Amino acid sequence: MIRLEKTSGGAVAAAINAERHRLGSPTTGMVLTLLIMADEETQSDATAAAASVARQHPMRIITLIGRPEGRAAQLDAEISVGGDEGPGEVAILRLRGELAEHGNSVAVPLLLPDTPVVAYWPGSAPDVPADSPIGRHSQRRITDAAAADDPIEALRTRKRGYRPGDTDLAWARCTQWRSVLAAAFDAPLGEVHHIRVEGERDNPSVILLGAWLSQCFQASVETVWNENLGISSVTLDLDDGQMSITRQDEKTACIARPGRADAQITLPRRSTPALMAEELRRLDPDDMYGSVITNLEI
Amino acid sequence: MTNPLRSPKDQRLPRIAGPCGMVLFGVTGDLARKKVMPAIYDLANRGFLPPGFSLVGFARRDWADEDFAQIVHDAVREHARTPFREETWQQLCEGIRFVAGDLSDAAAYDELSRVVADLDEKRGTGGNHAFYLSIPPGLFPVVLEHLKTSGLATNTPDAWRRVVIEKPFGHDLESAQQLNELVGTVFDTGSVFRIDHYLGKETVQNILAVRFANEMFEPLWNSNYVDNVQITMAEDIGIGGRAGYYDGIGAARDVIQNHLLQLLALTAMEEPLTFAAAEVRAEKEKVLSAVRLPKDLGAHTARGQYAAGWQGGIPVLGYLQEEGIDPDSHTETFAAMRVDIDNRRWAGVPFYLRTGKRLGRRVTEVAVIFKRAPHLPFLAEAVQELGNNALVFRIQPDEGITVRFGSKVPDTSSMEVRDVTMDFQYGETFTESSPEAYERLILDVLIGDPPLFPRHVEVELGWKILDPVLDFWAQQGQPDQYVSGGWGPPIQYDMLARDGRAWRRP
Numbered sequence: 001m002i003r004l005e006k007t008s009g010g011a012v013a014a015a016i017n018a019e020r021h022r023l024g025s026p027t028t029g030m031v032l033t034l035l036i037m038a039d040e041e042t043q044s045d046a047t048a049a050a051a052s053v054a055r056q057h058p059m060r061i062i063t064l065i066g067r068p069e070g071r072a073a074q075l076d077a078e079i080s081v082g083g084d085e086g087p088g089e090v091a092i093l094r095l096r097g098e099l100a101e102h103g104n105s106v107a108v109p110l111l112l113p114d115t116p117v118v119a120y121w122p123g124s125a126p127d128v129p130a131d132s133p134i135g136r137h138s139q140r141r142i143t144d145a146a147a148a149d150d151p152i153e154a155l156r157t158r159k160r161g162y163r164p165g166d167t168d169l170a171w172a173r174c175t176q177w178r179s180v181l182a183a184a185f186d187a188p189l190g191e192v193h194h195i196r197v198e199g200e201r202d203n204p205s206v207i208l209l210g211a212w213l214s215q216c217f218q219a220s221v222e223t224v225w226n227e228n229l230g231i232s233s234v235t236l237d238l239d240d241g242q243m244s245i246t247r248q249d250e251k252t253a254c255i256a257r258p259g260r261a262d263a264q265i266t267l268p269r270r271s272t273p274a275l276m277a278e279e280l281r282r283l284d285p286d287d288m289y290g291s292v293i294t295n296l297e298i
Numbered sequence: 299m300t301n302p303l304r305s306p307k308d309q310r311l312p313r314i315a316g317p318c319g320m321v322l323f324g325v326t327g328d329l330a331r332k333k334v335m336p337a338i339y340d341l342a343n344r345g346f347l348p349p350g351f352s353l354v355g356f357a358r359r360d361w362a363d364e365d366f367a368q369i370v371h372d373a374v375r376e377h378a379r380t381p382f383r384e385e386t387w388q389q390l391c392e393g394i395r396f397v398a399g400d401l402s403d404a405a406a407y408d409e410l411s412r413v414v415a416d417l418d419e420k421r422g423t424g425g426n427h428a429f430y431l432s433i434p435p436g437l438f439p440v441v442l443e444h445l446k447t448s449g450l451a452t453n454t455p456d457a458w459r460r461v462v463i464e465k466p467f468g469h470d471l472e473s474a475q476q477l478n479e480l481v482g483t484v485f486d487t488g489s490v491f492r493i494d495h496y497l498g499k500e501t502v503q504n505i506l507a508v509r510f511a512n513e514m515f516e517p518l519w520n521s522n523y524v525d526n527v528q529i530t531m532a533e534d535i536g537i538g539g540r541a542g543y544y545d546g547i548g549a550a551r552d553v554i555q556n557h558l559l560q561l562l563a564l565t566a567m568e569e570p571l572t573f574a575a576a577e578v579r580a581e582k583e584k585v586l587s588a589v590r591l592p593k594d595l596g597a598h599t600a601r602g603q604y605a606a607g608w609q610g611g612i613p614v615l616g617y618l619q620e621e622g623i624d625p626d627s628h629t630e631t632f633a634a635m636r637v638d639i640d641n642r643r644w645a646g647v648p649f650y651l652r653t654g655k656r657l658g659r660r661v662t663e664v665a666v667i668f669k670r671a672p673h674l675p676f677l678a679e680a681v682q683e684l685g686n687n688a689l690v691f692r693i694q695p696d697e698g699i700t701v702r703f704g705s706k707v708p709d710t711s712s713m714e715v716r717d718v719t720m721d722f723q724y725g726e727t728f729t730e731s732s733p734e735a736y737e738r739l740i741l742d743v744l745i746g747d748p749p750l751f752p753r754h755v756e757v758e759l760g761w762k763i764l765d766p767v768l769d770f771w772a773q774q775g776q777p778d779q780y781v782s783g784g785w786g787p788p789i790q791y792d793m794l795a796r797d798g799r800a801w802r803r804p
Contacts, residue, residue, distance in 0.1 A: 058723075175310045176345060182303035183314040183348060187424065192302075216302045251385040255349050260422045263349035264389045266342065278310065287307040 002079040009109040012077045016060070016089050016110075019081040030089070032116045032280070035107055035134055036063040039123060042147070046122035047092060049272040054088030057280045062110050063092045064134075066100035073099040075106060104133035116140065116283045120276075123147050125154075130163035140283050142276075144169040145204040152298060155204050159296050164285035170204035171289045172275040176267055177209055177231055180245060184255065192217040194237040201225040209234065212292050230269065312346060315744035317424035318458075319352035319393065319417055321410065323401070323441055324432035325369060326357065328539070329464065333495075334432060335370050336377040337736035342390050343380045344733075346741055350421035352393035354413055358400045366396035379734055393421055401433070402440045407448035414450065425457025428491075428743050434543070435466060439480055446484045453489060460489045462743055465556050466547065467492060467754075470768065471761035478754040491743045492757065496557045497750040498735030498742075501697040505564045505664065506573070508691070508699065515689065516569075518668065520643045525686060526797075527649045528665045529561050530804045531693075532657035532785075536604065536614060537631070541622030549601070550633040550768060553653040555760045557662075559586065560752065561693070562649055565664050566639055575749040579756065586759040588641045589649075595770040597796055601630035602780040602787030604656035609783035614656065616779070630777045631655045632786045634793060635767055648797060652790065656782040661804045662693040676713050683716045688802065698723035 002015055036046050043065050050061045074096040081089045091110065095103055111117055119129065119138035126132040129141040145168050148154035158168055195213045199206035206223060209231060214221040217236075226232060233246040241258035245265075248254055253267040304311065320338070324330055341347050355366040371391070375382060395413050399406020417423045429450070431441060442461075445451040451459050461481065468474030481490050496502055509516055518524070531553055537544045544552065563582040570577040592598035606616035618625050632654030639649065668687040681704070688702040699722045707714040733741075742750055771777075780787035785803065794800055 172310075178303070179311050179314060179345065182301060182311050183316070185301045185303050186314075186316045188301075213303075216305075249385075251383065252389070261350075261420060263422065264385075264392070265349040266345050266383075266386050266389060268345075268383075282309045284309075286309060288305060288309070291307075 004077040004079070005074075007075050007077050009075070009106040012075075012079065012091055012093065013109050015077070015079050016081060016091065019079065020089075023082060030058050030060055030112050030115060032057060032059045032118055032283070033110070033112045034059050034061045034280075035117065035119045035138065036061065037103065037119065037121050037125075037134060038063055038065055040065060040067075042122040043092065045272065046120065047090060049276055050120070051088055051090055052273045053276045053280060056277050058088055060089045060110070060112050061091070062107060063090070064103045064107065065092065065094045066103065067094050067096045068098070068100035071097045073097040075099060107134060111137070118142065118280065118283065126161075127157055128161035128163070129166055130161070139165055140279070141166050142169065142279050143167075146170050146173070151202050151204045152207070155207060155293075155296060155298060159293050159298075162290060162293050164287070164290055166293075167279060167286045167289050168204070168293070169272075169275050169279070171208050171286075171292070172278050173205040173230065173270070174209045174212065175278060176270065177234065177245070178212065180253070180255070180265060180267065181213070181234065184243065184245075184257065189243060189257070190239045192219045192236045192238060195219055195221040196224060196235040197221065197231065198224040198226055198233045199231040200229055201227070203230055206231050207296070207298060208292060211296050212288075215292060215295060313741070313745055314346050315348050315351070315741060316426065317348050317350060317422055318426035318428065318744050319354065319414070319421075319423040320428045320430055320744070321354040321356060321414070322430045322432060323356050325355040325366065327432050330432040331369070331373040332377050333736045334430060334740070335373040336379065337734060337740050339370075339374040339378045339386065339390060340380045340734065340737050341741055343378075343383060343386045347744075350393065350423055351390070352395065352417045352421050352423050353390070354395045354397060354410070354417070356397045356399070356406070356410060359398055361396050361398055363394060363396045367391050367394045370394060393417070401437055402444070404444060404448070407444045407450065411448050411450055425454070426459075428460045428462055430462040432464060435468070435477065438463070438477065442480060442484045451484045453486070458489065458746065459485070460491060460743060460746070461485045462491045462493060464493050466551060467556070467757045468761065469547065469551055470765050471758060474754070474757050474761050478757070487753065488748070491748070491751045492753075493739055494556050494560055494752055495735040495739065496560055496693075497752070498739040499693060501691065501693045502561065502564065503750075505561075505691055510569050519666075521645055521647045523668055524647050525667050525669045526647060526799055527562075527565060528667065528802060529558050529565070529649065529651050529663075530665070531557060531653040531662040532660065532804060533655045534609065534657060534660045536617070536656050536782075537620055537623075541620055545623050545627055545629050548629040548633065549631055549653050549655065550635075550764060554633055554635070554651050555764045556752070556757075558651045558653060559589075559760045559763065560756075561664050562589070562637070562651065563756075565666070566644055566649070568643070573749065578749055579753055583755050583759060585639060585641070586756060586763070588639050589759075589763050590638045590640050591763065591766055592636055592638070595767060598636040598793060599767055599770070600632070600634040600787060600790040600793045601771060601777040602632040602654070602789070603627075603629070603777045604631050604654075604782045605779040607782035609656055614782050616782070626776070628772075628776050630771065632657075632777075632780060632790075634786070634790045636793065636797070637763065648799075650794065650801070652786070652801075654786045658783060658785050660695065663804050664691040664693065665802055665804075666690070667802070676715060680712050681715050685717050696723065
């Protein structure tokens with residue numbers, strides 16, 4: 001790890017290149033630059049998660065930590081290139097004093113040329129991510145409504161501030177549920193009359209999953225809060241009974257369908273790296289998320 | 299009725315197989331244990347198998363369900379790519395059944411029918427079953443016949459039955475046609491899935507992406523700019539425990555007929571209208587039909603047998619000393635040949651194919667080697683170290699693409715030029731989301747998605763190309779011996795030298 005104090009964006013970029021040369025591999029096959037806007041509390045987990053995803057999507061990870069509290073403007077950097085954590089390049093930058101307001105000026109010289117830029121806010125995010133200085137040159141902007149103090153309010157903000165290219169980890173947390181549900185309906189089950197989604201109080205994934213189902217089936221949706229973690233169950237009223245998927249533990253769920261024996265299915269809770277890997281697989285706008293978030297009724 | 303939960307604009311939902319099960323014939327073979335069973339577990343672990351998925355083993359063993367489950371368990375523990383999770387295993391295990399019986403015993407198939415029907419009822423497999431024949435091709439007729447007479451092979455409008463077969467698809471054109479006819483009497487063409495695991499590799503599919511998604515390669519992809527193409531699949535291992543299979547088959551039948559000709563087809567084919575199965579197949583068939591062998595097979599093919607020696611610091615046996623091999627065997631463990639493609643794009647560009655066992659290292663690659671620049675405005679000495687430009691698809695290991703071109707040597711007063719390489723490597727393959735070829739292919743079988751499976755026409759075209767070479771070799775006596783751990787018999791170099799070319803060292 002290289003530490004630079006009182007440095008600049010250009011000097012950090014030069015230091016990354018120098019480190020690459022020192023390791024004997026000046027050319028790299030990086031596919032994107034990931035900008036993480038974090039605070040001291042969230043930076044470590046978010047950076048570690050991204051670094052492990054770099055095995056799959058080789059990338060340059062720039063973590064910007066705003067430290068505005070009353071000091072002179074100063075940039076401090078920690079740089080590591082291709083370590084045990086993953087093959088990517090990681091720069092953790094602390095933006096002190098007034099500089100905290102000008103993260104974009106630090107980021108610009110660090111963006112890899114002519115490759116996609118992805119912005120990720122693991123904690124609080126701007127109201128309109130796409131209009132923020134960082135968001136403006138990012139083609140994909142990842143937020144996490146579940147990390148907000150008031151997740152439901154965060155969803156409202158996401159809805160108001162949505163621009164194509166936005167996406168939220170709360171939506172990625174629905175993917176496995178959505179995938180199991182979609183598979184169940186590959187064999188026609190008839191019309192759906194009513195939808196009930198149960199889960200952790202104020203969990204945004206519960207709301208997004210319900211909204212998606214309601215939109216697909218054109219049916220009413222009911223949300224039931226409980227004290228479990230995340231989404232706990234989905235129940236659909238059909239012509240001839242109910243179909244339900246109920247989480248049983250951290251890794252499995254039970255699927256019940258009319259006229260069929262109940263079956264166990266794999267439904268592991270996913271880690272942040274797994275969610276990030278999913279987010280980075282496609283970098284064009286997620287239209288389905290767009291349609292769910294903009295039509296959200298909350 | 300379309301599924302309201304599936305939408306083209308939904309990019310995240312993975313394809314999951316619908317209700318189904320698989321019946322595995324040949325449960326103790328290497329392939330079943332090292333590839334098929336682990337792939338099924340990995341698919342289950344990644345959530346791609348339907349709830350209630352069932353795996354039925356069929357063999358002449360005095361086993362109960364639990365014994366077979368133990369075999370699968372051990373295979374999974376040893377060979378699966380994804381971490382072992384007890385919950386996944388428990389779900390899979392609940393659907394494991396075993397039918398004990400001789401492959402030629404009609405009563406055993408009745409029992410299999412009963413087990414399958416029971417699974418349909420109890421586990422909801424919906425009558426959809428794939429029969430995976432991981433058995434020697436000599437046993438196909440008896441198994442297929444029984445599948446037919448027992449009614450197990452019968453497709454209905456709401457329940458599919460599919461059959462999966464592995465290479466070798468015959469040992470020459472005639473036997474391939476017989477095999478196809480035989481399979482065809484039991485399963486319709488769309489229900490037959492021939493596995494060529496090379497086609498399941500991401501890097502092989504990437505050949506088409508690189509060629510047809512870019513503007514910078516395709517204009518050069520023809521005889522105006524390409525000097526020759528070298529397709530190599532080298533293995534560092536010997537025949538291991540496969541003497542019974544390998545002797546009499548040899549390297550050309552084992553590898554060139556399927557893998558290398560498929561790689562050739564993907565490298566040389568014209569742009570398909572779309573990537574739908576029928577369109578890609580049409581282009582592959584067209585280019586394979588245009589493949590011609592040289593007139594003088596003695597001058598343009600080479601073969602060899604590995605001799606005892608040292609490989610990477612370990613003493614190894616020669617082919618003729620391997621257990622179970624006839625000391626007078628004429629089977630080749632190294633095969634190389636030149637073919638030409640008679641069409642406008644490729645006329646005059648030789649394609650060199652080679653494969654062998656006990657070579658320097660394990661590597662598969664397709665190297666497109668370009669012509670030299672028509673004029674080099676440098677001193678002759680300055681470009682002495684400049685070779686031909688090349689674009690190499692690295693199929694395995696170290697998957698990626700290498701481009702080779704000339705660049706100025708720094709700090710030389712004259713314009714010294716030397717070859718440099720530019721490497722692209724897409725991530726690393728051990729991440730959970732980058733599937734093994736067998737996972738991809740088995741999932742495609744269960745979903746019923748055919749593009750990555752060769753149809754019988756491609757198989758037969760492969761034999762049409764290879765048969766004359768095999769006939770010629772059959773008259774030539776024993777192949778040359780070559781040193782284990784090197785790059786094969788010296789005659790392969792003469793073969794290229796005659797054309798004024800040389801093999802690149804992969």
